[in-house]
Amino acid sequence: MDPLYRVSWQFCRLVFRLCFRWQVEHVGRVPAEGGVILAPNHASFLDPPLVGAAVTRPVSYLARKSLFSFPLLGWLLRRYRCIPVDRNATAPAGLRTLLERLQAGEAVLLFPEGTRSPDGSLRPAQVGLGLLVVRSQAPVVPVRLFGTYEAWSRHRRLPRPRPVRVVFGHPLDFAPQRREAASADRARLKAIYQEIAQIWEEAVRELS
Template sequence: MLKETIKVKWYFVARFLCQVFTLLFFRYRVYGRNQIPADGPFIVAGNHQSFLDPVFMGIGAKRRMLFMARDSLFRSRLFGGLIRSTNAIPLARDKADIGAIKLVLARLKEGHGVCLYPEGTRSSDGKITAFKPGFGLLCRRSQAPVVPALVDGAFECWPRHRTLFSPGPIVVWFGEPLPPEEIRRMTNEQLADWLTHTLRQMQHHCRLKQGKPPYDYTDESPSPDSRQSIE
């Protein structure tokens, strides 16, 4: 009990430090914070533009979240220990990591939230690539609502080919949750497709609102009505 209390307190201390870092270097705005359920389990499914995405998502959400990160990030004892202490869970990228999935399901059943990046890796051009359907089984078994979450501007500030980040505007937008009963009626592929198109539509509206050119997805299949509107 004491260990868990210390871990919770450290998470919010670390989040405060991340808030200070973000305010120093970025023009940060967050929308839709109230879309995160006030209690019970939830899954945040976000696009992945930079190494700093978990920081931007974490300080934007009112509640504590777990983050799934590729296992190679834990090879360094110092950095691995740091991110593990802030609720990061290692996930093997090249195989079905049953152990990690069971751990996440257990935490969700306890009423916690988790942040996933179903693209599998950071974007190479800022665009949202098609979500991998493998996370759908986890979503259905968790009985948790899925919140689509957009980060925009992170690619311009820290693209994957650049060593260091540069200051700039960052927007995080939590969209309307998809209820568990709707998720159960979808296949893994349908859920991945819905989230992909929903986030692309959110990204389109977000960039237009900022006066930035939207990304071109004309070669992709038509996107359904995502029912999302930025505040």
């Protein structure tokens, strides 16, 4: 790990233990090396650092492109392995960089729902997950986050101490979907993306 990343990683782990009584389950299911997509549900500001602090390897994150325009913040985001996201772009933001990092054997964090849930419930995955799965060879590790909506939802300005839990699922391979997508027409490709989203959603719901 980058020294700054490691210090922040250790600090987050301490804060989560003391303030949120966090529990991490089955982190050993995350491959220790090679490209991997970490795919959690998304209900809170806490979600990215919670997942990143739970695993023992560096993780690449997505962050709004506008945040990189602030000199100090932009420098920090780059040190924290963040990838700029242009939410107004027509193509899935950051997809090329995500693919490059997966091909380089890195772990990337992707929220398939795209944005924080307004009520804490699991929402359907967007097209980005299917695109990333089809164009990469990386497995997808479903992750279920519990308690983060209660701790710091999008409706609260500040967090409050509530127990949180991070549960990792078994890696999903998606090899059949990748093989079929190689020769599928546009309509079938769209259906494959939806199938991948459904498999991810069911895997997350099964985690408890």
